[in-house]
Amino acid sequence: MEGCERIIIGIDPGTNVMGYGILGVKNKKPELIAMGVIKLNKFDDHYLRLRRISERVTGLIKQYLPDEMAIEAPFFGKNVQSMLKLGRAQGVAMAAALVRDIPIAEYEPRKIKMAITGNGAASKEQVAEMLRRTLSIPKEEMPDFLDATDALAAALCHFYESSKPLVEKGCRSWKEFISKNPDRVK
Numbered sequence: 001m002e003g004c005e006r007i008i009i010g011i012d013p014g015t016n017v018m019g020y021g022i023l024g025v026k027n028k029k030p031e032l033i034a035m036g037v038i039k040l041n042k043f044d045d046h047y048l049r050l051r052r053i054s055e056r057v058t059g060l061i062k063q064y065l066p067d068e069m070a071i072e073a074p075f076f077g078k079n080v081q082s083m084l085k086l087g088r089a090q091g092v093a094m095a096a097a098l099v100r101d102i103p104i105a106e107y108e109p110r111k112i113k114m115a116i117t118g119n120g121a122a123s124k125e126q127v128a129e130m131l132r133r134t135l136s137i138p139k140e141e142m143p144d145f146l147d148a149t150d151a152l153a154a155a156l157c158h159f160y161e162s163s164k165p166l167v168e169k170g171c172r173s174w175k176e177f178i179s180k181n182p183d184r185v186k
Contacts, residue, residue: 007033009066009097010155011057012147013074013090015049015082016041019145020057021152022064023159030159032135033064035148046085050092057096069097069104070158072112072150105158112150115157127153 004024012019018040022033038056040049060066071093074086094104110120117130128149132142134156143149178185 004033006067007064008068008070008155008158009060009064009102010151010153010158011069011071011090011093012150012154013072013086013093014040014147015046015085015089017145017147018053018056018089018093019147019149019151020060021148021155022060022066023152023155025159028163030135030156032137032152035143035152037143037145037147046088050088053089053092054096057093058099061096061100061102066097066102068158068162069094069102070154071104071106072154073106073108075109105161107154107157107161112153112157115160116153124150131156 004026005028006025008023008025010019010021010023016039018038019035020038021035024031024033038053040052043049043052071090074083074090097104107115113122113127114120116122116127116134119126122130124146128142128146131137131149131152132139135152
């Protein structure tokens with residue numbers, strides 16, 4: 001963590017297992033700091049699960065002092081009750097960041113997969129393997145739960161998205177950008 005220009009916490013919300021990944025950025029290069037899961041299935045009561053999410057995400061924020069949070073947006077399923085519970089879990093994690101003025105970026109699962117693998121329909125296993133290679137994580141250090149790698153993927157997606165050069169809004173082509181910004185082009 002020392003020497004990091006910035007730290008991004010990634011969250012993969014869940015009501016049974018919630019994944020987290022901590023990404024450090026040194027010399028404009030991402031590197032793994034930590035990843036893991038928060039197991040919630042030992043709590044029968046949904047509200048106790050939400051409290052546990054709040055406690056653990058708050059603890060991770062205090063431990064790693066992230067500058068930004070990247071969170072996976074819940075995808076729309078057919079079960080409305082599951083969506084509601086997932087949205088609550090996501091909201092509790094977001095509230096833990098908001099209390100500490102940590103900016104939050106939300107990404108659709110498809111966008112995260114696209115950023116990591118180049119394929120928006122990639123499997124969780126493909127995402128995990130690409131993360132392992134990109135961040136040089138030894139195979140033996142890969143977690144058993146793919147929720148952890150999904151969370152790390154959200155953080156890496158945010159690193160990629162936030163590292164893109166800013167283009168003035170309204171430019172629809174490179175030609176237009178160059179004509180509006182001659183001092184930025186050599």
